[in-house]
Amino acid sequence: MKNDNVARAPLGAGSDLAVPATMKAWVLNGPGELALQEKPVPVPGKAEVLVRIDAVAICATDLDVIAHGPPALIKGGLPFNKGFTPGHEYMGTVVALGPGVDEYKVGQRVTVEVHAGCGQCKRCREGMYTSCHNYGLNYGAVDKGHRANGFTTDGGFCEYQVNHINTLIPIADDMSDEAATLVVTAGTAMYGLTELGGLVAGESVVVVGPGPIGLLGVGVAKALGAHPVIITGTRDNRLRTGLELGADHGVNVTREDPVEAVRRLNGGKGVDYVLECSGAPNAINEAARMLNRGGKICLAAFPHEPVPVDIAHIVRNNIYLYGIRGEGKSATHRAEAFMRQKRFDATKIHTHTFALEDLPTALHYARDRVEDAIKVVVKARGVAVRREAAE
Ligand SMILES: [Zn+2]
Numbered sequence: 001m002k003n004d005n006v007a008r009a010p011l012g013a014g015s016d017l018a019v020p021a022t023m024k025a026w027v028l029n030g031p032g033e034l035a036l037q038e039k040p041v042p043v044p045g046k047a048e049v050l051v052r053i054d055a056v057a058i059c060a061t062d063l064d065v066i067a068h069g070p071p072a073l074i075k076g077g078l079p080f081n082k083g084f085t086p087g088h089e090y091m092g093t094v095v096a097l098g099p100g101v102d103e104y105k106v107g108q109r110v111t112v113e114v115h116a117g118c119g120q121c122k123r124c125r126e127g128m129y130t131s132c133h134n135y136g137l138n139y140g141a142v143d144k145g146h147r148a149n150g151f152t153t154d155g156g157f158c159e160y161q162v163n164h165i166n167t168l169i170p171i172a173d174d175m176s177d178e179a180a181t182l183v184v185t186a187g188t189a190m191y192g193l194t195e196l197g198g199l200v201a202g203e204s205v206v207v208v209g210p211g212p213i214g215l216l217g218v219g220v221a222k223a224l225g226a227h228p229v230i231i232t233g234t235r236d237n238r239l240r241t242g243l244e245l246g247a248d249h250g251v252n253v254t255r256e257d258p259v260e261a262v263r264r265l266n267g268g269k270g271v272d273y274v275l276e277c278s279g280a281p282n283a284i285n286e287a288a289r290m291l292n293r294g295g296k297i298c299l300a301a302f303p304h305e306p307v308p309v310d311i312a313h314i315v316r317n318n319i320y321l322y323g324i325r326g327e328g329k330s331a332t333h334r335a336e337a338f339m340r341q342k343r344f345d346a347t348k349i350h351t352h353t354f355a356l357e358d359l360p361t362a363l364h365y366a367r368d369r370v371e372d373a374i375k376v377v378v379k380a381r382g383v384a385v386r387r388e389a390a391e
């Protein structure tokens, strides 16, 4: 499977950029069943590079994929027993270039956004490659060139992965591996705020739900000049992290009515924007009542069941609703620029690091919020293996 047109790192003894023929990779068998296996190291094609994965963060969506399947879509169906490797929030070092690639150099550190659209559908042409109309059509006789790492193609819970050059973001030398895994999460928050209109300087923003996207949403909103930024949630330690990321106020909704608290903290008025990151069943109705007339809601999370929505309130008050999928329109590049300029410290949400071999334990920490885990990162090298019992 060696491609002679591929520029590779020198294979000299001791070079840590040398590319082996096989690698360790976690493979999803049945639901919830991961196994560490040897897989061939993939070979980059046209407009692709091979990335040595130096760190990968665990996302709540990974937990869904591993336990239930969706939103992963492998060969048109559920991702089980297809040799599929999940994981999508990774960064690493370029170690091989596909034919004709001169945009990147071997040895360059990059972080990776999830979606490489097909580049030929209407939405990809508009920069909305996370809403590619050829989503998942990347196999067999219908290969449209679409890729979504860890969703429709192999992802990052392994040592090497190929990536389209459009999905790469060069990172600053002083950005840690762990911080670089968070760029795509900040990019999702950035995409949400961009879709709401983007010009939020001096505008009031509520972030509902202090999960990773919500917390970095606070950092991005403040970096964009929003004021005030109010974060709401149920856990004081998460709200404290929100304040550390720049929120002007935190509201614990177990102690205070969030709609009343938001209006009080915003001088008696509703706010201009709500970034909904909780997925709580009543969140959309509460968000609509936190807003002033003509305000905008970005839905970056969703309840698992259909919920009643007060449409009349939304229509009468000219409230705009935006759904966002992932991190489109190069939002990840803008997020990296803010992190590079240290406009907020994304590492406030990084709590744990495990060795790649300890992925089951790392998933347990992320799923059950062991030791108040927020973002749990896995690294293939440089971290001692713990081999704790996972469940
Ligand atoms: Zn994610």
Ligand SMILES: [Zn+2]
Pocket (backbone or CB within 6 Å): 117, 118, 119, 120, 121, 122, 123, 124, 125, 129, 131, 132, 133, 134
């Ligand atoms: Zn497309």
